[in-house]
Structure formats: structure tokens, C-alpha cells
Amino acid sequence: MKHAMQVRIKNITMKSPLMTASGTSGHANEIEILEKSGRILSSLGAFVTKGVTLEPKEGNREFRIAETRTGILNSIGLQNEGVKYFIQQEIHRLLNFDLPVFVNISADSIEGFGDLAAYLSDHDSAQIITGLEINVSCPNIKKGGTAFGTDPELVERIVGTVKGRIDSRMLVITKLTPNVTDITIPARAAIQGGTDVLSMINTVRGMAIDIQTRKPLLGNIIGGLSGPAIKPVGLFMVYDCFRRIPECRSGEVPIIGIGGISRWQDVVEYILAGATAVGIGTSWFVNPDVFREIHQGVQAYLSRAKCMISELIGKAHDL
Ligand SMILES: Cc1cc2nc3c(=O)[nH]c(=O)nc-3n(C[C@H](O)[C@H](O)[C@H](O)COP(=O)(O)O)c2cc1C
Structure with missing residues (x-):
């Protein structure tokens, strides 16, 4: 079936529901390397950049990555060259992809989010940026470093501030x-603040200890778990938002499902739970062909089922 993989995120038509998960494919560099061997772009529906901050960030102390049996822990600490460098040196390279581009943004205060969003909006003269993805998992410096995303009032204010400072086309x-008891609380707060789309989940907090040195393995002690271990968590959170939030269920606020996707079956599960599109991160550190393989697998499933992927969104709720 032609266009069987096509999905719509608000007014954006994507040729495939597969997106990169922020932080796992750089700003343009890593995808460019893989694309030289024709491995990824034809499978992707959108590109999501690594987190950008107002000022350059060196990131956390080493070690920053620790393998676990079913995923990885990371504490990169948002290392990046800052938004000026991103605009001057990197953004134009994203034009080559011919894909919708979402820029992931992080800040340590509400005002910081607003200034960063405004800078990106004001300097995107070629209109390369389709939208911004607000990373509310980053630490709130003023509140002692707990993640913004655990405080619904702050989530609403960040989203409202960002919305108020960017071009309305974005x-x-x-x-x-996911480090909350009830994901629908920050989800509703984001909707209240005016978010167009929700994406979930970021990494799950965890740690590892080196039994030789008898000390925490990561320089930052705490890290974020990603990879296959967290798929059931992400899947449940998508399911829960779709089930309990009317704006998600009606499609007014679509959900991008992220977390632990490594096989085509995982994508189908996320879509059935209520996601419109999905982000894939850790698994392509392991398998550079994962996007292509997953794309082929989902396509074959759709042709066996004789349906379009968009017809499957939230179908697991039809009990
Ligand atoms: C090395 C690494 C860096 C990441 N950097 C970011 C980031 O800058 N911004 C963000 O919102 N999420 C970041 N994430 C979280 C991922 O986008 C994703 O939500 C998470 O890894 C779960 O998906 P996965 O299991 O497919 O990797 C990062 C994850 C990893 C592993």
C-alpha cells in the first residue's frame, strides 16, 4: 500500500513514523557519516537533534556511559557547543536531510528556556527548524537540581514561555x-501550557558501582537508563496518557513514543498504545542498520495486515 508508513504530527506530514531520539545522533555529524553508506535517511520521518543549550557546555566528568545487561546508563551532561555555534556552524547541514527537523532544547531556568527558544526562532532565517523539543528532564538549578519535569507548575510555565517567544509556525x-509517579500530571501541565505534541520517555534514573574500586562508576554518580530495559516503562506511559488524557486520545496532542525500541515489533506496540510516531536511540549504537531493519519490518507487517500505520494508533484501547 502506497504511503502506508505515512503519519501526521499536527500539520507536518512524515513519510515514516521513525525519528531519531535526541542526543543519540548528534546535531548532524553522526547521521551524515551513516548516510554515506545509505543506511538511514530513507527510513526516517524526522530528525531530532542532540540537546542545545544557550552557552557551550563541557558535560559531566567521566565515566559518562556504563553498559548494563539490557541497556546503558549515561550521564553526558548535555555537552554541546552552545546555540550560537549550532546556528552558525551546524544548522545549515540539516537542510541536506530533506526531513522535518526538531531541535531539542535544555536550560537550567525558565528564563533560560525562553531566551534559547527566542534565539533559535530569531536566527532560523532559512526556516530549517520545524519545531522545538523541550527537554524538561534537565535539572532546575534554582531548585537544587531536581528535574523541572517532576514539577507540573514549572512544566506549564516553561512550555508557555517557550510558546510565547517563538514563531507561530514552529x-x-x-x-x-519517566521519573514521576503519574506521567499524566506533567503531561496535562504541558498541554495546559500550550504544547502541540508530547514525547515520552526520557531516561530512567539509575546507577552502577564498580566492585573493584568500590565506588560509583559514573563520574556524576547518577545516570539515565536507556535501551531495551525501559521499553515496558515507556510503552505504559504512552498507553496511560492516551487512555486518560482526552487531547491525546482525540489526536489533538499527538504522542511520540520513545524508550527501548530495538525491533519493528516494539514500534507496532508503541503505535497500538497510542503513539503517532516513535524515537529510536540506544539501539542504533548497537546496530547501525536498525532504522532500515525496523522500517522494513513494520512495512511488511502493514502489508500483511493490509492497513496503514495511522489506522493502528491507539488500537490497543479498543477492548
Ligand atoms: C547518550 C545519550 C544522550 C542523550 N541526550 C539527550 C538530550 O540531549 N536530550 C534529551 O531530551 N534526551 C536525551 N537522551 C534521551 C534519549 O533521547 C531517549 O529519550 C532515551 O535514551 C530513551 O530512548 P532509547 O531507549 O531508544 O535510547 C539521551 C540518551 C542517550 C543514551
């Missing part, structure tokens, strides 16, 4: 942290 995606 979409706002709010990326939620």
Missing part, C-alpha cells in the same frame, strides 16, 4: 521524564 514538543 511546533512545540514537550519531552517528559
Whole structure:
């Protein structure tokens, strides 16, 4: 079936529901390397950049990555060259991809989010940026470093501030942290603040200890778990938002499902749970062909089922 993989995120038509997950494919560099071997772009529906901050950030102390049996822990600490460098040196390279581009943004205060969003909006003269993905999992410096995303009032204010400072053509995606008891609370707050789209989940907090040195393995002690281990968590959170939030269920606020996707079956599960599109991160550190393989797998499933992917969104709720 032609266009069987096509999905719509608000007014954006994507040729495939597969997106990169922020932080796992750089700003343009890593995708460019893989694309030289024709491995990824034809499978992707959108590109999501690594987190950008107002000022350059060196990131956390080493070690920053620790393998676990079913995923990885990371504490990169948002290392990046800052928004000026991103605009001057990197953004134009994203034009080559011919894909919708979402820029992931992080800040340590509400004003910081607003200034960063305004800078990106004001300097995107070629209109390369389709939208911003707000990473509310980053630490709130003023509140002692707890993630913004655990405080619904702050989530609403960040989203409202960002929305108020960008060109109205840009979409706002709010990326939620799973490190809460009830994901629908920050999700509703983001909707209240005016988010166009929700994405979930960011990494799950965890740690590892080196039994030789008898000390925490990561320089930052705490890291974020990603990879296959967290798929059931992400899947449940998508399911829960779709089930309990009317704007998600009606499609007014679409959900991008992220977390632990490594096989085509995982994508189908996320779509059935209520996601319109999905982000894939850790698994392509392991398998550079994962996007292509997953794309082929989902396509074959759709042709066996004789349906379009968009017809499957939220179908697991039809009990
Ligand atoms: C090395 C690494 C860096 C990441 N950097 C970011 C980031 O800059 N901004 C963000 O919102 N999420 C970041 N994430 C979280 C991922 O986008 C994603 O939400 C998470 O890894 C779960 O998906 P996965 O299991 O497919 O990797 C990062 C994850 C990893 C592993």
C-alpha cells in the first residue's frame, strides 16, 4: 500500500513514523557519516537533534556511559557547543536531510528556556527548524537540581514561555521524564501550557558501582537508563496518557513514543498504545542498520495486515 508508513504530527506530514531520539545522533555529524553508506535517511520521518543549550557546555566528568545487561546508563551532561555555534556552524547541514527537523532544547531556568527558544526562532532565517523539543528532564538549578519535569507548575510555565517567544509556525514538543509517579500530571501541565505534541520517555534514573574500586562508576554518580530495559516503562506511559488524557486520545496532542525500541515489533506496540510516531536511540549504537531493519519490518507487517500505520494508533484501547 502506497504511503502506508505515512503519519501526521499536527500539520507536518512524515513519510515514516521513525525519528531519531535526541542526543543519540548528534546535531548532524553522526547521521551524515551513516548516510554515506545509505543506511538511514530513507527510513526516517524526522530528525531530532542532540540537546542545545544557550552557552557551550563541557558535560559531566567521566565515566559518562556504563553498559548494563539490557541497556546503558549515561550521564553526558548535555555537552554541546552552545546555540550560537549550532546556528552558525551546524544548522545549515540539516537542510541536506530533506526531513522535518526538531531541535531539542535544555536550560537550567525558565528564563533560560525562553531566551534559547527566542534565539533559535530569531536566527532560523532559512526556516530549517520545524519545531522545538523541550527537554524538561534537565535539572532546575534554582531548585537544587531536581528535574523541572517532576514539577507540573514549572512544566506549564516553561512550555508557555517557550510558546510565547517563538514563531507561530514552529511546533512545540514537550519531552517528559519517566521519573514521576503519574506521567499524566506533567503531561496535562504541558498541554495546559500550550504544547502541540508530547514525547515520552526520557531516561530512567539509575546507577552502577564498580566492585573493584568500590565506588560509583559514573563520574556524576547518577545516570539515565536507556535501551531495551525501559521499553515496558515507556510503552505504559504512552498507553496511560492516551487512555486518560482526552487531547491525546482525540489526536489533538499527538504522542511520540520513545524508550527501548530495538525491533519493528516494539514500534507496532508503541503505535497500538497510542503513539503517532516513535524515537529510536540506544539501539542504533548497537546496530547501525536498525532504522532500515525496523522500517522494513513494520512495512511488511502493514502489508500483511493490509492497513496503514495511522489506522493502528491507539488500537490497543479498543477492548
Ligand atoms: C547518550 C545519550 C544522550 C542523550 N541526550 C539527550 C538530550 O540531549 N536530550 C534529551 O531530551 N534526551 C536525551 N537522551 C534521551 C534519549 O533521547 C531517549 O529519550 C532515551 O535514551 C530513551 O530512548 P532509547 O531507549 O531508544 O535510547 C539521551 C540518551 C542517550 C543514551
